[in-house]
Amino acid sequence: MADTLTITDNRTGRQYEIPVVDDTIRALDLRQIKVDPDDFGMMAYDPAFLNTASCRSTVTFIDGEKGILRYRGYPIEQLAEQSTFVETAYLLVNGELPTAGQLADWQDELSQHVMLHESVKKFVEGFRYDAHPMGIFLSTVGALSTFYPDAKAVDDPQSRRRQTIRLIAKAPSIAAYAYRHSVGKPYVYPDDDLSYTGNFLSQLFKRTEPVYRPDPVLERALDVLFILHADHEQNCSTSAMRGIGSSHADPYAAMAGAAAALYGPLHGGANEAVLRMLAKIGSADNVPAFVQSVKNGEGRLMGFGHRVYKSYDPRAKVIKATADQVFEVTGRNPLLDVALELERIALEDEYFVERKLYPNVDFYSGLIYQAMGFEPAMFTVLFAIGRTAGWIAQWEELLSDETRKIARPRQVYVGEGRRDYVAMAGR
Ligand code: CMC
Numbered sequence: 455m456a457d458t459l460t461i462t463d464n465r466t467g468r469q470y471e472i473p474v475v476d477d478t479i480r481a482l483d484l485r486q487i488k489v490d491p492d493d494f495g496m497m498a499y500d501p502a503f504l505n506t507a508s509c510r511s512t513v514t515f516i517d518g519e520k521g522i523l524r525y526r527g528y529p530i531e532q533l534a535e536q537s538t539f540v541e542t543a544y545l546l547v548n549g550e551l552p553t554a555g556q557l558a559d560w561q562d563e564l565s566q567h568v569m570l571h572e573s574v575k576k577f578v579e580g581f582r583y584d585a586h587p588m589g590i591f592l593s594t595v596g597a598l599s600t601f602y603p604d605a606k607a608v609d610d611p612q613s614r615r616r617q618t619i620r621l622i623a624k625a626p627s628i629a630a631y632a633y634r635h636s637v638g639k640p641y642v643y644p645d646d647d648l649s650y651t652g653n654f655l656s657q658l659f660k661r662t663e664p665v666y667r668p669d670p671v672l673e674r675a676l677d678v679l680f681i682l683h684a685d686h687e688q689n690c691s692t693s694a695m696r697g698i699g700s701s702h703a704d705p706y707a708a709m710a711g712a713a714a715a716l717y718g719p720l721h722g723g724a725n726e727a728v729l730r731m732l733a734k735i736g737s738a739d740n741v742p743a744f745v746q747s748v749k750n751g752e753g754r755l756m757g758f759g760h761r762v763y764k765s766y767d768p769r770a771k772v773i774k775a776t777a778d779q780v781f782e783v784t785g786r787n788p789l790l791d792v793a794l795e796l797e798r799i800a801l802e803d804e805y806f807v808e809r810k811l812y813p814n815v816d817f818y819s820g821l822i823y824q825a826m827g828f829e830p831a832m833f834t835v836l837f838a839i840g841r842t843a844g845w846i847a848q849w850e851e852l853l854s855d856e857t858r859k860i861a862r863p864r865q866v867y868v869g870e871g872r873r874d875y876v877a878m879a880g881r
Contacts, residue, residue: 465489497864513847514687518762534772539680540650543622543843567623568644571601575641578631587632588717588834594628596710605704617705618846625842629835630657651677672826675780682769683837685844691715695845696852700861712845713838725816725833728757738795749805757817764810773818784825
């Protein structure tokens with residue numbers, strides 16, 4: 455059986471044989487299909503990339519029909535149960551699980567780069583007291599570009615490694631400072647004795663006590679949430695990271711763009727939107743009326759549906775289990791009953807069943823974050839901390855590919871043909 459696709463152009467009767475590699479044809483192979491030799495040639499039209507692979511990648515595998523997610527081949531459930539975020543970040547960036555020595559070095563390097571330059575503090579102080587922490591996060595990540603001019607050497611693997619460490623190490627510090635700014639509290643310097651996630655909790659919640667000791671259950675739960683959010687192949691923000699990175703902008707500029715994409719309520723902003731939706735519904739009794747309003751087209755059921763998953767999001771399953779552990783420490787979030795009823799009704803309802811709409815990662819994560827003491831505005835920032843590892847791993851993969859080119863889609867022009875300029879008096 456030949457690995458080719460034969461295309462017959464019924465406009466001309468000509469046939470074309472197109473190679474098939476990995477069940478994929480190259481869009482550029484369509485260009486030879488022309489009616490006249492002067493034609494531009496055939497293109498594929500795929501405005502939201504519904505069926506277009508933008509890269510070859512070895513980082514993350516998803517099977518949306520079966521609900522499978524793996525980082526570098528390792529099932530997400532195993533990583534969530536047995537790994538730590540720091541180890542998972544190593545895996546994503548380097549492709550393999552670290553040895554004990556490699557992990558110790560990686561941890562050490564990360565802890566050396568947790569601190570922010572003092573000028574970053576002044577920069578953050580310039581934001582209004584009620585600035586959205588995600589706006590602060592993405593602008594501060596972009597501003598780091600001005601602190602590390604060596605990051606412009608994107609072809610230098612050593613420089614890329616330095617920026618990788620800096621971004622993974624500093625993302626929680628920026629997030630914590632965005633939060634402290636919003637509640638009018640001073641910046642907390644890192645504590646090297648704590649884990650990556652424990653130190654983040656200290657930077658968020660430390661008051662006047664000499665040493666902050668995070669609750670181990672909450673520390674582990676947040677670490678698991680970081681693992682679950684760490685990568686998700688070519689989603690909207692990762693595509694932004696790769697798209698910007700392909701112009702050879704430095705990784706801070708690229709990650710600011712990725713974070714901006716994550717901010718939207720259809721992507722990482724959904725966790726915040728879910729909490730606001732659950733609070734608006736108020737009690738389990740109001741769920742049927744709310745579901746009806748969604749079916750009437752009056753809004754979406756936030757935290758449901760996914761471009762890739764057409765079954766239960768495997769991350770949502772782990773989060774649901776984590777929620778129980780967290781609520782044992784914090785007390786049950788009263789909105790959990792609303793969420794459970796919403797899920798129960800939606801999973802039985804023909805509208806959602808037909809469209810294969812299941813809870814996604816954002817449906818339960820906000821309930822955990824809220825129980826841990828986070829305001830909804832911080833939720834997407836928490837997502838961004840975990841996703842930093844994936845963004846940077848995907849950026850590294852892009853830049854170490856010698857065949858890369860600047861991302862530059864085509865368009866189908868449907869505007870006016872040539873016309874002559876009309877002077878003001880004649881319009
Ligand atoms: N509530 C109600 N209807 C929905 C929903 C929803 N959450 N999601 C999709 N639909 C309907 C949609 O109206 C359409 O119906 P119809 O065929 O009658 O027009 C059908 O399902 C297909 O939807 P779509 O918009 O073509 O699907 P998409 O793949 O373009 O969108 C999505 C994916 C995630 C943007 C969408 O499901 C959505 O808006 N969900 C709510 C927001 C959300 O939870 N986002 C977080 C995604 S997971 C975290 C992350 O990776 O960022």
